[in-house]
Amino acid sequence: MxxxxxxxxxxxxxxxxxxxxxxxxxxYDLKALAHHAAHLRADLPAHCDLFYAIKANSDLPLLTTLASRLDGFEASSGGEIGWIRQHFPQMPLIFSGPGKLDTELELALAHGATVHVESLHELERLATLARTTKQSASLLLRVNPPLAELATTTLVMGGKPTQFGVAIEHLPTCLERLRQEPTLVLRGFHFHLLSHQLDADNHLQLLSAYLRQTRRWCAQYDLRIEHINVGGGIGVNYRDPERQFDWPRFSRGLAELLTQESRMAGCRGLPRVRFELGRFVSAFxxxxxxxxxxxxxxxxxxxxxxxxxxxxxxxxxxxxxxxxxxxxxxxxxxxxxxxxxxxxxxxxxxxxxxxxxxxxxxxxxxxxxxxxxxxxxxxxxxxxxxxxxxxxxxxxxxxxxxxxxxxxx
Ligand SMILES: Cc1ncc(COP(=O)(O)O)c(C=O)c1O
Incomplete structure (x- = not known):
């Protein structure tokens, strides 16, 4: 960059x-931000969406610059949901992160956010709230599968037991609960296993593993899902600034990957791929x-x-x-x-x-x-x-x- x-x-x-x-x-150079965001979005293949994780920088001028150029915002607290909705009432919204309070889940439901559920307990609480308030909750399960393709970076949140996401051994129980609970609508899976990814090819391999894993779960549990969220985590090379993550290369590789995947998806169809990038959008x-x-x-x-x-x-x-x-x-x-x-x-x-x-x-x-x-x-x-x-x-x-x-x- x-x-x-x-x-x-x-x-x-x-x-x-x-x-x-x-x-x-x-x-903050908003002209550079506008230009950068538009390029990131334009390079992505047609089957993808690009959200911004506002935790990286939630200043209003940045959000205003990004709102018309990206597909939505990701919030990780009630405060962030409130901030987004105060200024961008129509913007598609995700609510993710561990330790969500009931009040925050209520807020997310009231504002039409897609909730990324982090645990079985959170799923139960969301079901109770949705039932009580007579709303349906649109959700993704954040999963933390062990993946051989997880090249390590300086910050890893998954692929091993951590506080993030539903541990793989609890996935069948979560899916069973979802079947019993009509107020909960499973839209897909959320993966955010690492940050500071600097290598486009490694990231493609990881996404390929997410897609493969999703395909297997869909077949195994007879699921039809709309999209997978592949998280954020694309890094900024502070140590060697001339060698930044190669986004055009990554986007080209992703287009090829999605073409292959759509052939294998069969009648279930290929889920859309949603990114929720923070650092790589606003750092520069x-x-x-x-x-x-x-x-x-x-x-x-x-x-x-x-x-x-x-x-x-x-x-x-x-x-x-x-x-x-x-x-x-x-x-x-x-x-x-x-x-x-x-x-x-x-x-x-x-x-x-x-x-x-x-x-x-x-x-x-x-x-x-x-x-x-x-x-x-x-x-x-x-x-x-x-x-x-x-x-x-x-x-x-x-x-x-x-x-x-x-x-x-
Ligand atoms: C769930 C989730 N999504 C997205 C992000 C944004 O990550 P990044 O800024 O590395 O793209 C984070 C950062 O911690 C996160 O926890």
């Missing part, structure tokens, strides 16, 4: 020019901009302390990587005091928190870095601000700037 840096750089310079203190800000449009407030040399190490830190931008800590960044040199130094700087050496970029864990990037060789220079961290549009512990130390929050999807005329 080639980043168009220019708008983010210009916006960072603008923020800096109008600031009277060191800056930190999130910048976001940038975290910050300013160097101190440079320290300690032993043979150098540290650049920036305005902000992991309480704003927790992504590198959460994923255990050094986040890539660009230096935007600031040449007009207007302060009355000396300007510390380093040249041609490795630097660790840290934030303002009183913890050694507040590290954004480690041992990165820079040509030159000075106090007052700006750093721009890309891939900050997903699981960034929204997973950060904003109020630790009560530093002010960064500005949030949304660069419009359409340029003003």
């Amino acid at each position: 080639k980043l168009a840096w220019e708008r983010a750089i210009a916006a960072t310079r603008d923020v800096h020019a109008s600031a009277d203190a060191p800056i930190c800000a999130y910048l 449009c976001g940038y975290y901009a910050t300013e160097v407030v101190d440079i320290k040399e300690a032993g043979n190490q150098a540290f650049a302390v920036v305005r902000g830190g992991t309480h704003h931008f927790r992504t590198p800590y959460a994923q255990g990587h050094s986040h890539p960044f660009r230096i935007l040199p600031v040449n007009n130094w207007r302060r009355a005091y000396h300007r510390p700087s380093i040249r041609a050496r490795a630097v660790t970029v840290v934030g303002q928190l009183c913890t050694p864990k507040d590290v954004l990037a480690s041992d990165i060789t820079v040509e030159q870095l000075r106090v007052g220079d700006l750093l721009l961290f890309p891939y900050a549009g997903a699981y960034a601000w929204h997973i950060s512990h904003h109020d630790f130390l009560r530093h002010p929050h960064p500005r949030h700037i949304y660069l419009p999807a359409e340029d003003p005329i």
Whole structure:
């Protein structure tokens, strides 16, 4: 995914020019997001739908940009359902995630969400609520089958016993309960077994296994299902940004796979394939901009302390990587005091928190870095601000700037 840096750089310079203190800000390029989402959707074969998992970033400008370009939203809490319905009353909606409360299930039913059921107990509770409120509940069973095709990534939620999904040994009981309960309508199966998938071919193999497994269950339990949800989990390569997940290759492979599968589906027909991607949709449009407030040399190490830190931008800590960044040199130094700087050496970029864990990037060789220079961290549009512990130390929050999807005329 080639980043168009220019708008983010210009916006960072603008923020800096109008600031009277060191800056930190999130910048979201909605034009880039619109373009990216439209391409993701357009590349997918006809038999597929693309939903956005709003947990990755639920800011309204992003959701508004995505609503007309994608097929629906996935929510994982009552709060997310409420947020989506407040602003997008007609948008197709999924409700998934473990530990759903009765109140949240009620909300999901009232708002016409498809519920991804995580356990037998949840199924029983949904049945009771649907009966009591005289509604039918449209659902998918989230399943967690052991699959040989599950290449491991840095975050695996399935293929082994975990808290996610219906354990495979409970599937027959769930299906039996569904047969007895007319208020519950089984639409299909939901698989979300891993995150951070970077390899298109591995992901295709996994989807092929999902489709095969679904076909077997349909034959074994005499099921007719409408769609399978293949989850999110496509990764962003923070460590080697030039080598991102190859979506066009993946989409071409998927088209071939679906052609083969439709031949084998027989009279039951091929279920539609629904994606609920988070990171891969919104990460690329976001940038975290910050300013160097101190440079320290300690032993043979150098540290650049920036305005902000992991309480704003927790992504590198959460994923255990050094986040890539660009230096935007600031040449007009207007302060009355000396300007510390380093040249041609490795630097660790840290934030303002009183913890050694507040590290954004480690041992990165820079040509030159000075106090007052700006750093721009890309891939900050997903699981960034929204997973950060904003109020630790009560530093002010960064500005949030949304660069419009359409340029003003
Ligand atoms: C059930 C489910 N679907 C979709 C997603 C989105 O995953 P990603 O952002 O990796 O695409 C998640 C993330 O945790 C999830 O738990």
